[in-house]
Amino acid sequence: MELGEKILRPREQVEQALKKAILSSKLGTGERLPSEAELARQFGVSRPTIREALSSLQMQGLIRRVPGAGGGSFVQPVDHQSLGEVVRASMQNLVRLGSVSFEEVSLARQHLEVPCAGLAAENRSAEDLEELRQVVREQKTRSVDDPLIAELDMRFHTIIARMSGNRVLASLVYALHHESEPVRYLDLSPEVGRHTVAQHQRIVQAIGAQDRQAAEAAISEHLAYLREHIRAALADQPSGGTGRPAPAGV
CATH class of the missing domain: 1.10.10.10 (Winged helix-like DNA-binding domain superfamily/Winged helix DNA-binding domain)
Structure with missing residues (x-):
């Protein structure tokens, strides 16, 4: 005994x-x-x-x-950000040390953010929608080299994740996006910037119309577009460009 x-x-x-x-x-x-x-x-x-x-x-x-x-x-209140900080701390070393590949992070974001957009379309409130529209309005007024572009992009994606109503999903999106910070690694041209904002607008329109299928399709197209541009940047600059580490994901 x-x-x-x-x-x-x-x-x-x-x-x-x-x-x-x-x-x-x-x-x-x-x-x-x-x-x-x-x-x-x-x-x-x-x-x-x-x-x-x-x-x-x-x-x-x-x-x-x-x-x-x-x-x-x-x-601490249990919301998407506090949960996300816990997850982010756990995955930080894996991402920064290169233990997680670009394709792994890219695929994870696809699997997480597409259903988040669908749930956001079903669950969104008028206040949520206005907050999302305000981010896009601010993106349209800023040039691609504005240092706030990366923060606005993160806000856009994490607001949608929060709107899903699922705190676990939202925390994972927050942590993954926070660690990869895709826009910081893109050499954004005005053309890429215009396409990105236009894609964001289509996502917001679908969520506003509460059209789940359209929202999922729009964010899927957006993530694929970013993924291809980062792949091209990695192919041209395998060291990650001008002194920056290569991104873990988009």
């Missing part, structure tokens, strides 16, 4: 107790945790032990830590 149990270190005990309080909703979303000094008193451990436990919870995406006099540790 096995009688022994694994004896946890103080840091692990604190971490598990706090995690249990968060996952059971004893600590609610956005709630501020007691100070490090107060947690150390309650658990009967040192402040460095509390600090280690909080750092681990932060890495897991369960809390966020805000520095300064009015800061502290707060329970």
